[in-house]
Amino acid sequence: MTDARDQPLSHAYPIGSRVDARGHLQIGGCDAVELAAQFGTPAFIVAEDDLRERARAYVRGLTALHPDGDVLFASKAFPCTAVYRVLAQEGMACDVASGGELALALRGGFDPARIYMHGNAKSEAELRFALEAGVGHVVLDSLHDVERLERVAARLGVAQEVLVRITPDVSGDTHAAISTGQADSKFGFGLAQAPAALERIAGSPHLRMVGLHCHIGSQLLELEPFRRAVSALAQLGEFDVYNLGGGLGVAYLEAQEPPSIPDYLAAVVAAAHAELGPGKRILFEPGRSLVANSTVTLYTVQTVKRNVSTWVAVDGGMSDNLRPMLYGSRYQAAIASRMHATGGELCQLAGKHCESGDVIIRDVELHEPAPGDIVVTPATGAYGYAMANNYNGVPRPPVVFVSGGNARLAVRRETYEDLMSRDVD
Numbered sequence: 054m055t056d057a058r059d060q061p062l063s064h065a066y067p068i069g070s071r072v073d074a075r076g077h078l079q080i081g082g083c084d085a086v087e088l089a090a091q092f093g094t095p096a097f098i099v100a101e102d103d104l105r106e107r108a109r110a111y112v113r114g115l116t117a118l119h120p121d122g123d124v125l126f127a128s129k130a131f132p133c134t135a136v137y138r139v140l141a142q143e144g145m146a147c148d149v150a151s152g153g154e155l156a157l158a159l160r161g162g163f164d165p166a167r168i169y170m171h172g173n174a175k176s177e178a179e180l181r182f183a184l185e186a187g188v189g190h191v192v193l194d195s196l197h198d199v200e201r202l203e204r205v206a207a208r209l210g211v212a213q214e215v216l217v218r219i220t221p222d223v224s225g226d227t228h229a230a231i232s233t234g235q236a237d238s239k240f241g242f243g244l245a246q247a248p249a250a251l252e253r254i255a256g257s258p259h260l261r262m263v264g265l266h267c268h269i270g271s272q273l274l275e276l277e278p279f280r281r282a283v284s285a286l287a288q289l290g291e292f293d294v295y296n297l298g299g300g301l302g303v304a305y306l307e308a309q310e311p312p313s314i315p316d317y318l319a320a321v322v323a324a325a326h327a328e329l330g331p332g333k334r335i336l337f338e339p340g341r342s343l344v345a346n347s348t349v350t351l352y353t354v355q356t357v358k359r360n361v362s363t364w365v366a367v368d369g370g371m372s373d374n375l376r377p378m379l380y381g382s383r384y385q386a387a388i389a390s391r392m393h394a395t396g397g398e399l400c401q402l403a404g405k406h407c408e409s410g411d412v413i414i415r416d417v418e419l420h421e422p423a424p425g426d427i428v429v430t431p432a433t434g435a436y437g438y439a440m441a442n443n444y445n446g447v448p449r450p451p452v453v454f455v456s457g458g459n460a461r462l463a464v465r466r467e468t469y470e471d472l473m474s475r476d477v478d
């Protein structure tokens with residue numbers, strides 16, 4: 054329910070977030086300041102309704118445009134059992150890129166027949182695990198991958214259905230580290246190599262080649278590169294199944310206006326209809342655009358100091374969000390108890406780690422930051438928890454699901470004992 058005094062919130066926040074009359078941020082009907090008190094900080098807060106709404110936008114959107122299709126959760130974006138479970142419940146299929154993600158997907162309730170096993174360097178053990186689990190499709194990435202899968206499939210006496218990953222020589226406008234479609238890529242078969250590889254795979258008695266896969270990159274804010282990728286795949290002949298990857302960008306900042314999920318689906322499905330021929334099965338594989346905006350991170354301000362700039366240091370940083378350091382990614386932030394306040398001081402929002410580069414946001418306005426304040430950064434659901442680490446012996450944060458005013462712990466905070474739990478000496 055919206056209160057007349059509610060302030061509009063940036064669309065980087067989860068759907069259904071609001072600011073209450075006291076100026077406190079509410080996510081999933083829960084007061085962010087109270088969540089911080091209950092679960093401690095830093096913490097990932099996931100608005101379950103947001104997650105479900107975006108999953109439905111994908112699943113229903115594709116069904117309406119092209120019923121013979123499937124939407125796969127690219128689970129590398131947020132590989133946590135509770136997220137897998139919600140997205141399995143919403144009728145999605147799943148993309149896993151390692152044995153570990155496969156184990157999590159199975160635990161989260163995905164039907165193995167609807168799991169797609171990716172990876173440019175899958176081990177024999179990972180392939181064996183996938184085939185024994187009954188994974189529906191393996192996405193082949195190199196000739197060594199082909200040979201290895203053939204050996205495993207032959208030993209198990211199965212003919213494994215496969216897709217073949219193609220690098221379509223299309224790059225979107227994104228950070229080089231997360232661009233994957235360029236001709237010289239570590240992923241997939243280039244357009245020049247593909248015909249021979251496809252012939253080789255089609256001739257294998259242990260593999261059943263059903264189609265092609267491509268994924269050109271991530272955080273793409275324009276639709277044109279997706280269309281060009283479809284055209285590139287069309288050059289390789291006709292197949293039954295086309296997995297067109299993920300890559301749709303999201304709003305990290307209020308000013309960013311990514312294409313909506315329906316617009317993205319409409320554009321790519323139209324390209325597929327125009328270029329790939331009738332009767333094809335079309336798959337999408339979104340990660341970021343499903344999960345990024347469902348989640349906010351809560352931190353507590355520990356110190357404020359003025360060394361030329363105003364340095365506001367919180368109790369997390371590059372251990373829970375590597376993206377600013379890896380890609381120079383920008384986030385927005387606010388003080389969760391003073392969302393109404395206007396006019397802030399230009400600050401450097403710093404993490405607690407022992408290097409100068411551990412700055413979550415440079416030049417961000419915060420309103421009278423003081424120790425004990427709860428700082429919120431929205432749009433941290435994708436590749437935050439996924440890339441969290443224990444640098445400086447910092448335990449990884451909990452994941453808390455919120456919905457309808459209720460909060461439940463989905464992943465507990467790591468303990469110091471967890472940090473030592475694998476030490477055998």
Ligand code: LLP
Nearest residue numbers: 127268271272299300301338339340341436
């Ligand atoms: N499919 C494949 C084969 C992928 O490699 C990826 C992402 C996806 C789907 C999902 O893409 P999305 O819809 O999330 O853009 N750590 C980086 C992102 C790396 C993306 C890797 N692959 C980041 O934090 O920006």
